[in-house]
Amino acid sequence: MATAPNTWSRTRARLTATHVKAAQKLLAGGRIEGRGHEWADELERGLVLRVGKTGGAWYLKTEQRTVRLGDMDLPVAAAREAAQRSRVDLRDGRVPSRANLRVWQEAHRRGMSPADALDAAFPETVSEQSQEERRRDGPWEWADLVDLYLAKVLPGFVPRWATQFEKHLRRAVTDDLARKLAADVDQADLLRVRDAVAADRTPSAAADTMEAVRAALDWAKRDQPILSGLARIPYPWWRDGLHVDWSSTPREHTPTVSELVRTLIIAERHRSLGGTAKETSDGMLAALWAVVFTGQRAGALTGTKKATVRSWPERPGWQIWTWTAAEMKGPKSAKSKKAARPHAVPIPPQALAVLARFKTDPESPYLFPSRVAGKAVYPTGLTQLFGRLQGDPKGGRSGKMTERPGADLFAAHDIRPWTPHDVRRTLPTFLDLEKLAGAGSAILAHKAAARTGADAERELAASITLKHYIHSQRLDLKAEGMSLWVAAVLEAYEAERARLGS
Structure with a gap:
């Protein structure tokens, strides 16, 4: 029975080079039906070879996101290795590096040995990400989370409140926390911020800062769990772990x-x-x-x-x-x-x-x-x-x-x-x-x-x-x-x- 025009057909198998060659023949012969065909690997969970009318590629599909691993000429064993490394990145709250995956693909096209390809694409020591790369691909540092959250919410505030809110939150970006991974910032770190603000300013200022911190972490956990790295934190501890022993006293003064x-x-x-x-x-x-x-x-x-x-x-x-x-x-x-x-x-x-x-x-x-x-x-x-x-x-x-x-x-x-x-x-x-x-x-x-x-x-x-x-x-x-x-x-x-x- 022919495949519907707007659907993908799907086959599950323990993928080998034979399946890749079959996919290449279908593509070369223009015999792709519907939107295309997917071969799901039974050995590596989530690994898929997807072939459409214009080309094919390897993908890792998880509940969190879908990652493009490389073109279909990447060998099956190399696709499995890329899938495993990408899954580790996702589990640790990182977005798999597109640059590393491109190097991995190119190393195999040039016939490099598996060991040399690994060294080239996934070195043990890599150059430090630029700020742009880190904010695009993750994982975020604490200063990244604060900057990106403020960029998201401040346009919705009236100007005078935007200025106050930004001041409250930026108090939490101390020298020792700014470059720390957001996912590694813990209760002890932020309680030190709380106590320092209360001592240097007032308890009410500390309360304002902790309220802003909770809002920023809630946003990152809800909207950007992978990039922020907070996906690996099962419980949002900050919601009840940053208490400030202070409450406002309503003014009742009525001048004559x-x-x-x-x-x-x-x-x-x-x-x-x-x-x-x-x-x-x-x-x-x-x-x-x-x-x-x-x-x-x-x-x-x-x-x-x-x-x-x-x-x-x-x-x-x-x-x-x-x-x-x-x-x-x-x-x-x-x-x-x-x-x-x-x-x-x-x-x-x-x-x-x-x-x-x-x-x-x-x-x-x-x-x-x-x-x-x-x-x-x-x-x-x-x-x-x-x-x-x-x-x-x-x-x-x-x-x-x-x-x-x-x-x-x-x-x-x-x-x-x-x-x-x-x-x-x-x-x-x-x-x-x-x-x-x-x-x-x-x-x-x-x-x-x-x-x-x-x-x-x-x-x-x-x-x-x-x-x-x-x-x-x-x-x-x-x-x-x-x-x-x-x-x-x-x-x-x-x-x-x-x-x-x-």
Whole structure:
């Protein structure tokens, strides 16, 4: 019966030179049916002579992968030897060297003795692989695994988290581990990394590094077990073998409105601190005001583009600041599969008037430009500003530190330490007391809180009458909350300025 056009026919036998000659005759006579024929060797498991319409070759077929051993003119005994050596490589987590197999084939074509062919193709001492060859053929060294994993995952992270994640993982590429085979890196090696990071930095930094290490090893074991060499490791010991005795403590601090505005006042009055002529830029001060006005995450807010700011014709003088789903992603959403959503916040004229006081670069594409042309201020800049105001010493060259002459201005003005993220508790707490919890949730891009009674009816009616984008973003509801909040901030600001003296 003829072989189907798209299938391989197959014969099992203890292969000899006779089978090879038969295959060569079929090929020369153009008598190959279907896709071709395979002769499977009964003596060497997985060894196959495959002949198609255009040629033939020896292959080793295993559960892990299929390896091309050489053309069909390779003698049967030599094909078995190549199969055995390739199987050892696969078992040890290495990809069989294509260069070695080519030399093996050529040595037999030239009639070299078996011993000379072995010395030529599979020498006991071989030249060191180049980085390109090692990463292509394996086995990987620890630095290879880290580099290749970062190249795989970093494009999917938002830039600020990508930078942090890379820093966490590269702490594990120490001088003594970088050139060690990835499969030989063991628990003791990585626990030494853990302890060193905890001692040099903090336990939380050690936890971040171990989390990144586990993710890299999981990827290599799952996606590239042969190249990484992790195929020979039966159990992923790193999943429960790299514990760090540390857990984050959720912050519960909610600064008062008075603390927020006193911070604004001292930031404006003390723009130069620590014996340096470098002042806090107008862009940074405007960003600090915007954080207090909106409660938005500093990462998305500081990168707000002027091109995404819209006027609101139905409310003259108002602006709508918008962010795409990608811009709204934070570190957690970058690592998770939960999709971020586009977001918009309406900004009342009173807030815009305050921001207009700061003379920023009119040519910048960003609302809050930095001193570097074409760049926005960074969230870390706000953190550093708070550090200066709290008297943190300024690092200098050669390990020298510059003390802040103003000491701790937060403590001097009765301000408990807070971070930009803490405004996300103050703003909704204030609006909840004003019976506008739904507005607070909407402004912060949270799911709307469940409401009952008259409040629920009013919020529901507002959402029903909105259209399209305005409807989906609940802008009227947000505007009601923003009006109350901005007015409260400005009232407290003027009161504190008068109390502290202009």
